[in-house]
Amino acid sequence: MADVLYDKESDEAFRAYLSKGEIRLQCCSDCKGFRYPPRFACPHCLSRKWHWEKVSGEGVIETYLWYCQPVDPRFADVPYNVAVVRLAEGPAIYANITDAVLDDLKIGQPVWANIETRNGRPRLSFVRENPS
Ligand SMILES: [Zn+2]
Structure with a gap:
């Protein structure tokens, strides 16, 4: 059974940032909530608009x-x-x-x-x- 929440493309992008020494999480462009692990939709507002945000x-x-x-x-x-x-x-x-x-x-x-x-x-x- 496929994991409908797993987003392979976003997970690979997350790991590509890790390879560069950066931790970047998906951040909802509408409600500004973070989502981790990477997902195709915001768990807070279900928006599909997002960007990568660097965290400390x-x-x-x-x-x-x-x-x-x-x-x-x-x-x-x-x-x-x-x-x-x-x-x-x-x-x-x-x-x-x-x-x-x-x-x-x-x-x-x-x-x-x-x-x-x-x-x-x-x-x-x-x-x-x-x-x-
Ligand atoms: Zn949101």
């Missing part, structure tokens, strides 16, 4: 969880975390906090974007130490 990559951990048992053979290297990071600009991103060990994360903790390449694809994660 700074945020705070809104919530997180640790996977201690592998639930998928592709993610067998446990434990690993998945966090909801609320960016300074407002949108939330699901991501891994790469420099954390088990029980090392706190809700409200500041984090910074970390763009790395895995399997030839740019990947957005976050770190707890400010890289600058």
Whole structure:
């Protein structure tokens, strides 16, 4: 079954920006709301008008969880975390906090974007130490 919400072209453009070291999110040209992951329509007002908007990559951990048992053979290297990071600009991103060990994360903790390449694809994660 096809994912009717997944927009491959926008996802590839998002990753192309990551390859250049930039985090750009789709921003609705009508209501100015961000949408992430990339989608063909605004989740706030359903507008299809949008543009790419650069964001800082700074945020705070809104919530997180640790996977201690592998639930998928592709993610067998446990434990690993998945966090909801609320960016300074407002949108939330699901991501891994790469420099954390088990029980090392706190809700409200500041984090910074970390763009790395895995399997030839740019990947957005976050770190707890400010890289600058
Ligand atoms: Zn909108």
